[in-house]
Amino acid sequence: MPSRRAHKKSRLGCQECKKRKVKCTETKPSCSYCIRASCPCIYPQPTRVGARKSPPESTTSPVPSPETSTSIEISGPQFDMLDLTLMNHFTAVTALTLFPGDQQRLVWQTDIHYLARSNPVLMHGILSVAAIHLALLESESSNQYRLRALHHHDVGVQLFNQQLSNITSENSQVLFPFAVMLVVWAHSSPIIIKDDLQLHDILNLLELVRGCKTIFMMHWDTISGTPIGSLRDFIPRLKSDQGVLSYVALRALENLKARTSDPIYKHAIERLENVSMKAAGEPDDVRTVVAWPCLIDEEIWDHLRHKQPFSLLLLAHYAMLLERYEAQWWWVNGWSRRILRAVGDEMSDTDKTALGWHTFLSNVEEYRQELLDRSVHAE
DSSP, X not given: OOOOOOOOOOSSOOHHHHHHTOXXXXXXXXXXXXXXXXXXXXXXXXXXXXXXXXXXXXXOOOOOXXXXXXXXXXXXXXXXXXXXXXXXXXXXXXXXXXXSSHHHHHIIIIIHHHHHTTOHHHHHHHHHHHHHHHHHHOGGGHHHHHHHHHHHHHHHHHHHHHHHTTOOTTTHHHHHHHHHHHHHHHHHGGGTOOSOOOHHHHHHHHHHHHHHHHHHHHTHHHHHTSGGGGGGGGSXXXXXXXXXXXXXXXXXXXXXXXXXXXXXXXXXXXXXHHHXXXXXXXXXXXXXHHTGGGGXXXXXXXXXXXXXXXXXXXXXHHHHHHHHHHTTOGGGTTHXXXXXXXXXXXXXXXXXXXXXXXXHHHHHHHHHHHHHHHHHHHO
């Protein structure tokens, strides 16, 4: 009986290849198998081995100099030339398109970039967002950027979760901007996700937004005293700079309030109305609206998880407010329609009739036309 051909085992392969018991090519940042399978390629943490006390006699390798470290890492480089392209794009382009204002642009171009040079979790966050942005702008290379975005996101989240278990005043200055980038990731990731999002997918992504507030509130004083402290405005202060709400939006919110007597929902609608008025006073500041999930009480969030009909209608009204920002900010584009589609799929015909769903959709269409008319007049 012919003997089986021996093959060299891969001891340093990625987690996916080990799980599927296939030989890993060990190319980084993504091996051949993971590229073909369109799945994240994650390598185990590098192990360290002590340096030899003396080189083998049969070799001609030079003896390590006294300056040589007594341990070496068995690992390829974490970043490559594509990552250099991503970093350049983030600094030159993406950083200018995340949030409004010269101060925010300076923070994302300079301060965040500086912190990332010594903090891998932040570097992976930057590269993941830059890869999504390039996947949008360069469709011919979108699959390459898609895979790299998933890779950096997965590695970044792993590092983020490890540090969250021991959050301090020092690492909070890194974890908070990473959490803000998770908000951008949550809204922009549909660019690289081909399938339509279901309600549970949307809530999972919005959960990332809620986590951002937790980190900031725990270390408010420390973060506020640093250059990234200007990011504190990501959590809106609802009593300042309020403008006049659109008549169509105001009518929709008044109809929503008239459909409930529950004080918890009355309070939630009032908060949404306050967010809407603040957004009207700062029409270019996307932070005001995307931070709304941070303001939802845990009880209502639980209702959303259980698909309670009125909570879904509340979420749909939030989606309506997102409409005004989609044309200006690439990373929230399409979110209003995604939420409305997912909510409509979950509601029964009976619930739609009872809650005036079709009347609400007419308000949405009227609001879209109002925004379109404003943009035409602005030109």
